[in-house]
Amino acid sequence: GEWVRIVYYNKQRYTELIGAVDMISAQMQIISVQGIDIPFRSIKELNLYDMTI
Structure with missing residues (x-):
């Protein structure tokens, strides 16, 4: 799947x-x-993550 950066409450x-x-x-x-x-409901931020960096 797509790569993401996710910030969530845990x-x-x-x-x-x-x-x-x-x-x-x-x-x-x-x-x-x-x-x-x-x-x-726990997600604060969700962004696509560029693996080429």
């Missing part, structure tokens, strides 16, 4: 993750990046 703090999107489920309201399921 266990009372914000976490940054850079990786490939495995799956997006509008029905379950989650995005899975590098095997980590992140609820849409």
Whole structure:
């Protein structure tokens, strides 16, 4: 999948993750990046990540 940089709320703090999107489920309201399921409501920032840098 596309590479993204995502900042999300996780266990009372914000976490940054850079990786490939495995799956997006509008029905379950989650995005899975590098095997980590992140609820849409926990996302603070989501950007495409340019791997050529």
